[in-house]
Structures are given as structure tokens and as C-alpha cells.
Amino acid sequence: MTNSTAATLIRTVARLSKVSFSWYDYILFSVMLVFSALIGIYFGCFGSKQSTANEYLMGGKTMKVIPIAISLVASHTSGITLLALPADIYRYGAGYWLGGFSMAILCVITVYVYLPVFYNLQIVSTYEYLERRFDNRTRLFASFLYAISVLLYLPIVVYIPALAFSAATGINVHFITPVVCGICIFYTTIGGLKAVVWTDTLQFTVTVGAIATVSVLGVKSAGGFMEVWNKALEGERLDIFDFDLDPTKRETFWIIVVGLTVHWLGHTSINQSCVQKFLAVPTFKASVMTVIYYSAGMTIMKTASVLTGFIMYAKYSDCDPFTTKQVTRNDQLLPYYVMDVAKNIPGLSGLFIAGITCAALSTLSATLNCLAGTLYEDFISKLVSKETSQKTVSNILKLIVIATGAVCTSLVLIIEHLGGLLKLAISLGGITNGPLLAMFTMGMLFPKANSKGAFYGAIGGLIFISALVIPAKYYESQGLFKYPPKPLSTNSCDFLNHSVLPNSSFFESSNPVFESTTPVYAWNETVTNKSVPFQPHVIFRISYYYYTLIGTIVSMILGLVISYMTNKDDPPVDKALISPVSYFLLPKDSKSNGFTQYNTVTKALHLVTTDSDIDNNYVKS
Incomplete structure (x- = not known):
């Protein structure tokens, strides 16, 4: 078989395996979108109609634990996780599974360190804490990041997910994106947090149903769970307990557990979208249970994605679709797998694409809702009159959702032309999470930390981590980092002539570009010149799991040094702003007056104008 014939045959097989939507697939997908819109209409047009900021952003603090926990899990289980993580497990092994330890640590730290402070303060924007603990410029800087x-x-x-839907239907992604996003913006705008929570619950049910169905079919196709597990062992996918301290490796026990723990602290414990929902329940006990259920739910979802990766490996361990170029991107592997194992089951393709889209809508709606609260509280509220009615405030919040949703939808047109932006976005998350986490941690754990330390420490940390990430991403784009995948084979591909193709130079010279879309270290195979003598400095080869950790450490060290050098005239810190685990660092006669004792005219005026509200919201010690 010639190379030309092989290439033609491979393209033919790829075309034959491509999924196409039938009328019942379209019905399943459309029903999901219609129900999501109806939920928004119900909460926006009936009952209280989300007419106050508290109702719109906090659900009136009458939400139940289970729906809130499900909404949290749904909003943090995006198409990125569902599509990319299984493919990453398939290629590089199950090191990410160690994140279960990270999630348990995250739960404990959140409940004992951060949650008590946020719950006692009952603030709409988490960044309001930074103003009360430090000053307004620190808050604005954090909100901007x-x-x-x-x-x-x-x-x-x-x-x-728009790409997945486009591949399944042939509809242009430029048409799909505004339609789907428009529906999400609609129900988020008119329904507020209650619509977000209940649509998340509906969408999460669809997502779980799709993934569970595909998993069951996959296990059956592979010959049973033990066969899947044994193939994962044989293929080195379960070689995950590497205790090497080398920070430049792709995955080790310490990189995953330590790096992910700190990374997820920035995404959960002090993140506006999470804290807003933690506070939407009526009691502190319920808030704690929400954190516990969320942590357990995320662990289950991550485990399901890992197992999906095992199932795919069991299916393709001897006929790798990457090597044969039937798929060329990580995010194409799972849809390809679904096409393969469920092509004869009516409606399953529609259910699967609906599940992936639901995951994206959950993330989009939840984030738009909390972003609206942040932008209003930290920026727009400074420009409107204090006598503005709650109904007007609610309408402003809805306009913010529409505007930010439109911006995000428009940016999709740019995303498709910037192939490396996904990796850049993940790195940017590490860049911003570090300084943000440092500011909150300094404020809650170190009574001696002051506004100068928090502000300039965060700026210093941001500059440092940016100087680390930007060159690292440049070197990565030049193909100077390479992490070979676990063993893969094409020995059992029925459509290949094994006398020519196994280990042939045709496939070795035609490797596609693999773009990882998960928080696991990404790399680019396209430009790999073994003769290039240049080796990036070790600091630029540090795993980007550590970016949040590095940014946090640098920001805190700088911040604490500056604070201890400039805190001679700082007033005592209100006990309500300090985490219970650091009460021992406070003076014995420290009291909680419900506010920080400010020593400037601006802060004193703020205190006078908000004193009655603070007395009602704060828990006195």
C-alpha cells in the first residue's frame, strides 16, 4: 500500500465515522434549550420576578443545599473537562486522578479558613471584603483581574461545544454560537440566580445522563470493567504515584496534589461565582454542607472523566486514532468515540452533544450572573445614586449580563483564529489566581497585613508570574517542550496494511497538532527539531500547575514584608475580618465592632453611611 493510498483510505474512514444528526437528535437538543428558556421565564415573570439585587444575585437566601451544590458542580464541569480530560488520560495517563486528594484538602481549607469570614459578612461581592479589610484600590484591582x-x-x-455541534450537524459555528449563547443570556438575564441554579440542575442531569450512557456502552464494548482496568494497567495509564520533586515534569504526585489544591483554592474558596452560591443558603451549616457536596460532586465528575479516558484507551489501545489521523485534536477524541460505539443507537448522538452543550451553558450562565454582581458592586454602584431603587438596580444587573454575554459571544469569532489561546487562558488563570488568593489569604490569616502590603504585593506577584508565564508560552509555541505520550499502537487497525504501516515513517512524519485543553501540561508537537541545542531555563519549564502557587507565594512574601515595614500607624483590625484559625494572632482584647476601624476621612464617611446595614449583617463576637 502506497502512502497516497493509505492517506486516502484514512480520510475515507474518518468521513464514514463522522456523526450526523437525525430528526430525533435535533428534537432532544432543542428540548433542552427550550426548557432552559422556560425556567428563566418562570423565575423572571412569576413570583418575586427578581426585582431586587438580593433576589437576583443571592436567590433571596432561600435556596436549598442540593440544588446549589448541583449548580456548583455543573458550572465547574464545562465542555473543556468533558472533552479534553478523557483525551488527556488516554494519551498521558491518570495522574490527574490524584486531584481527588486536592479536592478533599480544598474542602477542609474552605470550611475552616475562608467560609466563616464570608458568611459572617454576608457580602454580595467577595471583593467587598478586600475594601473592608484593606482599601478601595485593592478591591478594584482584584475585581479588574x-x-x-x-x-x-x-x-x-x-x-x-459549538465545534462539537458543528461537526455533528454541519451547521456553521458562527450561527450556532450566538443562538445557543443568546438563549443562555436570556434566561440568565430575566431569571437571576434562581434560574441559573435550576437550569444548571436540568442541564447537569442531561450531562450526567449522556456521559453515563456512553460509559456503559463503552465498558460493554470493551468486554467489561475488569478488561478496561487491566488494559489501563498494561498501558501504563495507572502509573501515577511518582513522588519525584522535580517541578519540570509533566505530572507527579506533588505537582498534581499541591499545584491543583492551590489552583482550585483560587477557583473556589475566594472565587465570586462559588462564594455567591455558598451564601445563597439560609444557615452557616447549610453553607458548609454545600461545600462538602460540591467537593464530593466534583471528585465524582473528575473520576468519571478519568474512567472515560480508560474506556477509550481500552477501545483504541491497538488502533490509535491520533496516529491514524482519524482525529487531530484532543477535543475531537470523545465525540469520535461516541460516534464509534453508539452510531446505531438513535438519539444518543443528540443526547451527547446536548450534554456537552449543557456543561458549557452551566458555566456561562453561572459566571455571567456573578460577573454582573461584581461589576455592579465594584464599579457601577460608585456612579449611581444611593437613592436608586432596588428594581432599577436589578435592571442594571440584567443589562450587565446582556452586555458581557454579547462581548463573550463576539470574542468567539477571535478565538477560532488564535489556536493557542486556550493554553494562554489556562495560564492566565494561574496568573490572576495567585495575586487574588494572596490578597484574601493575607487579609484573613495575618492581622498585621495592611493595604499597602496587599496592593503592592499583588502587583509584584502579578509581574513576577507574568514574566514567568509569557516566555514559557513562547518557548512552548516554538516546540521546545515535548512530553511523549504513553505507549500507543496501530497493530490492530483492520483498515491498514500492516506490512507497510506499523511504525512507518509515513505516520511518524505526519503527526497532527495535539492541543491539550485541560489544566494538564500542554505541548506542541508540530515543531520538534532534535538538532536545536537551545534549552529553555529550568524556571520556564516549571509545570503550569504551579503558576497559582508561585503567584500566591511571591505576592504574600512581598505583601507581608511591605506590611511589616509600613504598619506602624495602622489601627487594630476588626475580628470579623479575620479567619477563626488566626484569632490567636489578635490582641486578647480584640473585639468585633462589625467593621474595620478606619483611620481616614473617606473610610470614616463610608462607616457612617453604612453603619446600620453592617449592624444587621455582621455577626458580633
Whole structure:
């Protein structure tokens, strides 16, 4: 078989295996979107109609634990996780599975360190804490970092499932994206947090149903769970307990557990979208249970994605679709797998694409809702009159959702032309998470930390981690980092002539570009010149799991040094702003007056104008 014939045959097989939607697939997909819109109409047009900021952003603090926990899990289980993580497990092994330890640690730290402070303060924007603990400029800087990271992340969340839907239907992605996003923006706008939570619950049910169905079919196709497990062992996919301290490796026990723990602290414990929902329940006990259920749910979803990777490896261990070029991107592997194992089951393709789209909508709606609260509280509220009615405030919040949603939808048109932006967005998450986590951690754990330390420490940390990430991403784009995948084979591909193709130079010279879309270290195979003598400095080869950790450490060290050098005239810190685990660092006569004792005219005026509200919201010690 000649190379030309082989290439033609491979393209033919790829075309034959491509899924196409039938009328019942379209019905399943459309029903999901219609029900999501109806939920928004119900909460927006009936009952309280989301007419106050508290109702719109916090659900009136009457939400139940289970729906909130499901909504949290749904909003953090995007198409990126569902499509990319299984493919990453398939190629590089199950090191990411160690993140279960990270999630348990995250739960404990959140419940004992961060949650008590946020719950006692009952604030709409988590960044309001930074103003009360430090000053307004620290708060605005933190809000700005959050808004930028969200506006870069959401277009990617939307674009990936749009690609999957486009591949399944042939409909142009430019048409799919605004229609689907428009429905999401609609129900988020008119329904507020209650619509977000209940649509998340509906969409999460569809997502779980799709993944569970595909998993069951996959296990059956592979010959049973033990066969799947044994093939994962034989293929080195379960070689995950590497205790090497080398920070430049792709995955080790310490890189995953330590790096992911800190990374997820920035995404959960102090993140506006999470804290907003943690506080939407009526009691602190319910808030704690929400964190526990969320952590357990995320662990289950990550485990399901890992097992999906095992199932795919059991299916393709001897006929790798990457090597044969039937798929060319990580995010194409799972849809290809679904096409393969379920092509004869009516409606399953529609259910699967609906599930992936649901995951994206959950993330989009939840983030738009909390971004609206952040932008209003931290920026727009400074420009409107204090006598503005709650109904007007609610309408402003809805307009913010529409505007930010439109921006994110428009940015999708740019995303498709910037192939490396996904990796850049993940790295940007590490860049912004570090300084943000440092500011909150300094404020809650170190009573001696002051506004100068928090502000300039965060800026210093941001500059340092940016100087690390930007060159690293440049070197990566030049193909100077390479992490070979676990063993793969094409020995059992029925459509290949094994006398020519196994280990042939045709496939070795035609490797596609693999773009990883998960928080696991990404790399580019396209430009790999073994004769290039240049080796990037070790600091630029550090795993980007560590970016949040590095940014946090640098920001905190700088911040604490500056604080201890400049805190001679700082007033005592209100006990309500300090985490219970650090009460021992406070003076014995420290009291909680419900506010920080400010020593400037601006802060004193703020205190006078908000004193009655603070007395009602704060828990006195």
C-alpha cells in the first residue's frame, strides 16, 4: 500500500465515522434549550420576578443545599473537562486522578479558613471584603483581574461545544454560537440566580445522563470493567504515584496534589461565582454542607472523566486514532468515540452533544450572573445614586449580563483564529489566581497585613508570574517542550496494511497538532527539531500547575514584608475580618465592632453611611 493510498483510505474512514444528526437528535437538543428558556421565564415573570439585587444575585437566601451544590458542580464541569480530560488520560495517563486528594484538602481549607469570614459578612461581592479589610484600590484591582480572566475564559468554554455541534450537524459555528449563547443570556438575564441554579440542575442531569450512557456502552464494548482496568494497567495509564520533586515534569504526585489544591483554592474558596452560591443558603451549616457536596460532586465528575479516558484507551489501545489521523485534536477524541460505539443507537448522538452543550451553558450562565454582581458592586454602584431603587438596580444587573454575554459571544469569532489561546487562558488563570488568593489569604490569616502590603504585593506577584508565564508560552509555541505520550499502537487497525504501516515513517512524519485543553501540561508537537541545542531555563519549564502557587507565594512574601515595614500607624483590625484559625494572632482584647476601624476621612464617611446595614449583617463576637 502506497502512502497516497493509505492517506486516502484514512480520510475515507474518518468521513464514514463522522456523526450526523437525525430528526430525533435535533428534537432532544432543542428540548433542552427550550426548557432552559422556560425556567428563566418562570423565575423572571412569576413570583418575586427578581426585582431586587438580593433576589437576583443571592436567590433571596432561600435556596436549598442540593440544588446549589448541583449548580456548583455543573458550572465547574464545562465542555473543556468533558472533552479534553478523557483525551488527556488516554494519551498521558491518570495522574490527574490524584486531584481527588486536592479536592478533599480544598474542602477542609474552605470550611475552616475562608467560609466563616464570608458568611459572617454576608457580602454580595467577595471583593467587598478586600475594601473592608484593606482599601478601595485593592478591591478594584482584584475585581479588574477577575473580570479580565472571565472574559478570556468564557469564549473558550462556549467555542469548544459549538465545534462539537458543528461537526455533528454541519451547521456553521458562527450561527450556532450566538443562538445557543443568546438563549443562555436570556434566561440568565430575566431569571437571576434562581434560574441559573435550576437550569444548571436540568442541564447537569442531561450531562450526567449522556456521559453515563456512553460509559456503559463503552465498558460493554470493551468486554467489561475488569478488561478496561487491566488494559489501563498494561498501558501504563495507572502509573501515577511518582513522588519525584522535580517541578519540570509533566505530572507527579506533588505537582498534581499541591499545584491543583492551590489552583482550585483560587477557583473556589475566594472565587465570586462559588462564594455567591455558598451564601445563597439560609444557615452557616447549610453553607458548609454545600461545600462538602460540591467537593464530593466534583471528585465524582473528575473520576468519571478519568474512567472515560480508560474506556477509550481500552477501545483504541491497538488502533490509535491520533496516529491514524482519524482525529487531530484532543477535543475531537470523545465525540469520535461516541460516534464509534453508539452510531446505531438513535438519539444518543443528540443526547451527547446536548450534554456537552449543557456543561458549557452551566458555566456561562453561572459566571455571567456573578460577573454582573461584581461589576455592579465594584464599579457601577460608585456612579449611581444611593437613592436608586432596588428594581432599577436589578435592571442594571440584567443589562450587565446582556452586555458581557454579547462581548463573550463576539470574542468567539477571535478565538477560532488564535489556536493557542486556550493554553494562554489556562495560564492566565494561574496568573490572576495567585495575586487574588494572596490578597484574601493575607487579609484573613495575618492581622498585621495592611493595604499597602496587599496592593503592592499583588502587583509584584502579578509581574513576577507574568514574566514567568509569557516566555514559557513562547518557548512552548516554538516546540521546545515535548512530553511523549504513553505507549500507543496501530497493530490492530483492520483498515491498514500492516506490512507497510506499523511504525512507518509515513505516520511518524505526519503527526497532527495535539492541543491539550485541560489544566494538564500542554505541548506542541508540530515543531520538534532534535538538532536545536537551545534549552529553555529550568524556571520556564516549571509545570503550569504551579503558576497559582508561585503567584500566591511571591505576592504574600512581598505583601507581608511591605506590611511589616509600613504598619506602624495602622489601627487594630476588626475580628470579623479575620479567619477563626488566626484569632490567636489578635490582641486578647480584640473585639468585633462589625467593621474595620478606619483611620481616614473617606473610610470614616463610608462607616457612617453604612453603619446600620453592617449592624444587621455582621455577626458580633
